[in-house]
Amino acid sequence: MSKERVLSGMQASGKLHLGNLVGALRNWVQLQDNYDCYYFVADWHSLTTGYSDPSIIKESTKDILINFLAAGLDPGKCTIFIQSRVLQHAELHLLLSMITPLSWLERVPTYKEKQQELKDRDLSTYGFLGYPLLQTADIIIYRAKYVPVGIDQVPHLEISREIARRFNYLYKEIFPEPEALLTEFPKVVGVDGRKMSKSYENAIYLSDSPKEVEQKILTMVTDPARVKRTDAGNPDLSPVYQLHKIFSSNEEIEEVAKGCVTAGIGCIDCKKILVKNIFKVMEPIWGKRNELLNNPDMLYDIANKGTEKAKKTAEETMKLVREAMGLL
16 A cells, blocks of 8 residues: 655755754654655745845755755655756646636735745745745645644645645646644744744754854853852743753753752753753764765765656656646
8 A cells, every 4th residue: 555645845045953853854754654755955945035145045955955864864765855956846836826816825824924024125026925836836746645734834734725626626636635744843942042043043053063052052041030050040931941841851851940940050050961962862963964974976866866756756747737737
């Protein structure tokens, strides 16, 4: 019995960090054993907001591919590819743009939210408005049944379901309506207490050296009430404690919480425990990253083979689409 297909990607807009590892990559690694998984670098999507300076895309694409493999994605179990190398995505995006009402795109929640968030950029372009349409093409061209998302992202998947439904109604039943594969994504805080993000410059990157990781953690903000070592604090106000809840054992979490409340442990000692536990997570990734950095031919070979497989699958779908739309 063939496995059900899963599709997901990451935008090539910067280096991957601990939040990406915990929020997505770890889950992807688990999924590859039970599903037919397609994972890609979304380099075209980077142009929707970063079109004026695409210089970051090349290095970001390489970094993402390295981290995909370093985190445990196995090209023998899943298909890893680069979006822009599969031109069928663009063809399907164009054809879907002919049948998608403008109002559907304008009501996507992130359309106005990102315009407010990124006021320093001119986002009055079709590429930005049509982002969900390209995203839909990415998903349905592989006729994926599932897309791993958090509960807050389910509304964003709904437009893909609507577009697939509209195509099937107008022409022929080709596309399954993609379903959310609900995943619990823990919020990973950055070194300043906000959500870890490239745009906030508060991230611990998978490409950071051990020294850089340690320095970032040791300089993290904590509970502002703990001015002196003898001052008691509230662990819930400390971003360091939030990271402990993800990376430390239950015993250690209890130990640092009690130590904070009673001033039985200093902030530096608390941070050193966190450093030790994040190193446990990062060390195998660092080892694999170094192996790939020293053997770029292996990386390119994996990307090329995955992209060729993705092209073949995408072209099979496009033949059905062209026939259904009378374009042969």
